[in-house]
Amino acid sequence: MQLAVPVASLITFGTHPLIAQKAPPLETHSYMLLFWEILGVSILLAIAQAFWPGLRKWMRHMWPIFTAGILLLGFWDVITAGLHLLPLPYFPGPPAVLRSLISDRALLLDSTWHSLVLLLSGYTLGVIVGLVSGVCIGWSGSMRYWGMPVLKVVGPIPATAWIPLAMVVAPSAIVSAAGLVALAVWFPVTMLTASGISNTRASYLDVARTLGAGRLYLIFRVAIPAAVPNIFIGLFMGLGASFLTLVVAESVGVKSGLGWYLSWAQGWAEYGKVFAALIIMAGFFSTVMTLLFKLRDRVLVWQKGVIKW
Amino acid sequence: MTNDAAASGVRVHEIYKSFPVPDAPGTSRLALGGISFSIAASELVSLVGPSGCGKSTLLRLIAGLDVSDSGELLVGNEKIVGPSAERGLVFQDPNLFPWLTVRRNIEAGLAARGVLREKRNEVAEFMRLVGLEAFANAYPHHLSGGMAQRVALARALINHPKVLLLDEPLGALDAFTRMRMQDEVLRLWENRRTTMLLVTHDIDEAIYMSDRILIMTQAPGRIDHEIDIDLARPRDRTSASFLCFRSEILEHLHFAGKAVALSV
Numbered sequence: 166m167q168l169a170v171p172v173a174s175l176i177t178f179g180t181h182p183l184i185a186q187k188a189p190p191l192e193t194h195s196y197m198l199l200f201w202e203i204l205g206v207s208i209l210l211a212i213a214q215a216f217w218p219g220l221r222k223w224m225r226h227m228w229p230i231f232t233a234g235i236l237l238l239g240f241w242d243v244i245t246a247g248l249h250l251l252p253l254p255y256f257p258g259p260p261a262v263l264r265s266l267i268s269d270r271a272l273l274l275d276s277t278w279h280s281l282v283l284l285l286s287g288y289t290l291g292v293i294v295g296l297v298s299g300v301c302i303g304w305s306g307s308m309r310y311w312g313m314p315v316l317k318v319v320g321p322i323p324a325t326a327w328i329p330l331a332m333v334v335a336p337s338a339i340v341s342a343a344g345l346v347a348l349a350v351w352f353p354v355t356m357l358t359a360s361g362i363s364n365t366r367a368s369y370l371d372v373a374r375t376l377g378a379g380r381l382y383l384i385f386r387v388a389i390p391a392a393v394p395n396i397f398i399g400l401f402m403g404l405g406a407s408f409l410t411l412v413v414a415e416s417v418g419v420k421s422g423l424g425w426y427l428s429w430a431q432g433w434a435e436y437g438k439v440f441a442a443l444i445i446m447a448g449f450f451s452t453v454m455t456l457l458f459k460l461r462d463r464v465l466v467w468q469k470g471v472i473k474w
Numbered sequence: 475m476t477n478d479a480a481a482s483g484v485r486v487h488e489i490y491k492s493f494p495v496p497d498a499p500g501t502s503r504l505a506l507g508g509i510s511f512s513i514a515a516s517e518l519v520s521l522v523g524p525s526g527c528g529k530s531t532l533l534r535l536i537a538g539l540d541v542s543d544s545g546e547l548l549v550g551n552e553k554i555v556g557p558s559a560e561r562g563l564v565f566q567d568p569n570l571f572p573w574l575t576v577r578r579n580i581e582a583g584l585a586a587r588g589v590l591r592e593k594r595n596e597v598a599e600f601m602r603l604v605g606l607e608a609f610a611n612a613y614p615h616h617l618s619g620g621m622a623q624r625v626a627l628a629r630a631l632i633n634h635p636k637v638l639l640l641d642e643p644l645g646a647l648d649a650f651t652r653m654r655m656q657d658e659v660l661r662l663w664e665n666r667r668t669t670m671l672l673v674t675h676d677i678d679e680a681i682y683m684s685d686r687i688l689i690m691t692q693a694p695g696r697i698d699h700e701i702d703i704d705l706a707r708p709r710d711r712t713s714a715s716f717l718c719f720r721s722e723i724l725e726h727l728h729f730a731g732k733a734v735a736l737s738v
Contacts, residue, residue, distance in 0.1 A: 368569045375537050376633060377559030378586035386585065390573040467573045467613045 167214060167224065169232040170207040174200060177239030181260070184247030188260060195267055196260035203235070257437045265437035266444065272426065273445055279421040280411060280449070283339065287346025288407050292400065295351040299358025299399070303392070304384055309363070316355060324349035324410045328417055338418035342411070349410040350403035357399030361392025394468065397461045404457055408450050423449070481669045482550035482560075482636040484513040484536065489545035491531055505531050506542070507694030513637075513686075516667040518660075520680035520687045522723065528695025529673040533639050536671065537563045549637055559587055562630030566642040568622040570614040576625050577601065577610040583632040593632075600628040603662070620651040627662065640672040644679065652676075656683055660707065677727075681719045682709050689726045699726045 178200035185193065214221040238259050244250040246258035257265075266273070302312040324345045335341030365388045373387045389396075415424025423446050430438035491506040505528045513519045521529050534540045536547060538557040547554040549561065570579050581597050584590040601607050604624040614622055623643055630638060643659070644652045660683055663670055674680050680687045681703055689699040701722065705715060 366569075368565060368567065369571060371534075371537075371539050371557075372563065372565070372569045372629075373582070373586055374539065374557035375559070375561060375563040375639075376583045376586040376629070377557075382586050386582075387571070390571065393573065467575075467615075469613075 166228065167211040169228050170235065171204055171211065173232045173235040173239075174203045174207065177235050177242070178204075180239055180247070181242055184243060185258070185260070188246060188258075189264075192260040192264045195263055199263060207231075254434055254436050257440065261437040262440040262444070265435070265441040269438055269441065273423075273441065276421060276423045276426040276442075277445055277449055279419075280415065280423045283342055283415070283419070283422060284346065284407060284411050284453070287343040287411070288350050288404065290343065291347035291350025291403060291407070292354055294347065295354025295399070295403070296358055296396070298351070299355040299396075300362055300384065300389065302355065303359035303362025304388060309359075313359075316352070316359075320352035320356065324406065325413045328414065332418050338420070342414035342419050345414050346407045346410050349406040353402035353406060354396070354399040357395045357402070358392060361395030362388045364395075365391040394465060397465065400457060400461075401454075404454060412446075481515045481667055483515045483517070484637055484669060484671065485546070485548040486511050486532075486536070487546040487548075489532070489535065489547065490543045491528070491535065491540070492543055504694040506535075507696050509545070509695065509697055511688055511697055511700070513669055513671060515669055517686065518663055518670045518672065518684050520672045520674055520684035521690060522674060522677060522680050522687060522727075523690030523695070523698075524692050524727065525675060527690045527692040529690060530641055532695070533563070533641050533671065533673055536637070537561050537639055539563075559583070559633040560636045561639060562633060562635035562637070563639045563641065564623070564626050564630050564643045566645040568614075568619075568626035570617075570622055570625055570629075572614050575611050575613055576606055576617070579614065579625055580628045580632055583629050587633065596632060600632045603631075603665075604628045604658070618651075619647050620655055623647065623655060624658065627659070631662065631666065631668070635668060637669045637671065640670060642673055642675065645674070645676075652679075657708075659683065664707075677720060677723050678711060681705075681716060681723070682711060687723065689723060701726075 178197065181193070181196060181200075210220065210224060214224050242258050242260070245253075245256050246260070298312065298316075301308040302316065303309070327345060327348065328341075331341040331345055332338065335344060369387050369391060370383055373383055378387070411422070412424035412427070415422035416428035419425055423442055427439060427442045427446075430436070430442060487510050489506055489509040490504070492502040492504045495501045495503050509528075509532060511519075521532070523529055531540070535542050536549075536554065538554050538561065554561075571582060574582060577597060580600055581590055581594070584593050584597070598607070601610060604627060606621065606624060606628070609617065609621065614625070617625065626643070640659070644655050647655060656679055659670075659672075662668075672680070672684065684703055687701045687703060688697050689701070690696065691698045701719065703719060705713075705719075710716060
């Protein structure tokens with residue numbers, strides 16, 4: 166069991182020299198380096214777990230996934246470089262992608278950094294505006310009357326559809342991209358916040374009133390906390406929408422970021438780099454998503470054992 | 475602990491309240507048809523009656539959460555114009571804020587009035603009063619029904635209300651917890667001498683706890699009878715005089731002696 170990963174990597178990487186004799190030596194070299202690293206680390210872990218029960222538990226949980234991942238890598242290698250089942254240059258093998266990752270690492274790092282800055286500024290702006298407008302629309306009847314139609318008409322338009330206009334209006338491409346990300350986040354956050362606030366159990370508000378609560382207490386200490394589970398759904402939906410908008414906005418106007426890198430690599434038909442960018446994006450976006458999940462678990466600790474989603 | 479906010483009496487005078495009928499626009503149904511009674515300071519009065527007779531409506535009016543069509547409501551000499559910390563309210567559902575721990579729920583009464591900083595030292599006292607020190611950091615969904623209701627009581631009492639309104643507070647508890655909680659509420663009442671108005675549909679509970687019982691009739695709600703319970707506490711639920719009150723009340727509610735076809 167503990168040796169599943171070393172065995173899988175032996176299979177995966179052992180087949181590589183057989184199927185790819187014509188591969189560029191540099192690609193094979195870094196691919197084999199990866200192999201030795203995986204093999205070394207997994208054997209070290211397999212030895213360490215004998216003395217460390219916590220590690221053994223973690224390994225028992227994660228090992229099947231890792232094993233499958235490594236075997237999948239081998240499968241990809243076989244059908245691309247080995248059997249040429251997928252058309253080139255669109256589907257390079259894993260060694261070529263790894264090579265792109267390594268050779269372009271500075272540009273990829275820089276692109277990730279730019280995407281992160283753009284994502285965070287747009288997302289933060291969208292969340293702040295969305296929370297404010299959501300609380301207003303959810304709490305006040307007249308705000309709902311005037312705000313809801315705007316929300317219902319403007320909200321469903323995909324943020325990316327505003328790109329032609331945004332590029333004209335905004336002073337720079339970066340600002341327009343941040344604005345579009347903010348817009349994409351604003352709609353779900355507003356919608357879910359408003360519905361959470363207006364669905365606050367009336368009896369919570371009644372109780373608070375008989376405790377002597379004023380309006381500020383009712384809004385900030387009763388209605389908003391009661392709406393937090395809903396607000397988080399809005400934050401998650403907004404985050405998904407912001408990834409989409411970010412990548413599209415970067416590939417159209419902005420001259421930096423992962424979205425730009427992706428379309429730039431495609432322009433040069435460097436599909437190894439396209440896959441490299443996709444891998445970075447997967448890691449980047451899922452990390453951000455995981456952080457939001459962690460935040461939710463912290464904030465909604467009072468729900469523990471009540472709701473699972 | 476003494477009653478630092480002196481308990482006050484309640485006067486209810488010729489209260490009318492009607493609600494629109496949802497199915498027939500323009501018409502309305504009279505829920506309360508001229509209710510008058512008064513409660514002396516530090517008195518514990520129960521309100522019993524068939525469901526739908528307007529007991530809870532009346533309680534919400536006294537709490538200030540709704541406005542009557544006509545009539546006058548006074549606490550002490552002051553007219554009731556809206557909700558206030560002077561009139562605490564405890565519902566059948568404890569309605570604890572699920573996002574706050576037990577301690578923070580009890581503190582909510584002080585926080586809502588903006589006096590938490592000055593009076594934080596009272597919180598521990600009230601947690602002890604309802605016996606929940608060990609659960610200070612638990613969240614409401616970890617509490618049993620009885621415990622949750624004790625938190626709700628402490629949350630209402632920490633504001634030292636002049637009047638405590640109880641809307642079937644023990645209605646959702648099982649029979650044993652319920653009897654224990656009746657003693658608990660009595661203990662709090664004897665300890666603090668807060669004026670209490672208890673809405674209940676449990677006749678035994680009303681006799682066991684109150685100084686006086688008001689019996690309401692239905693459609694429109696009116697006070698039909700008033701019965702003084704002049705038994706010494708603690709009361710024996712099986713004594714002859716207790717049972718005597720029981721049959722008297724049942725008679726007023728038209729359940730005594732007859733084979734009543736209960737339509738539920």
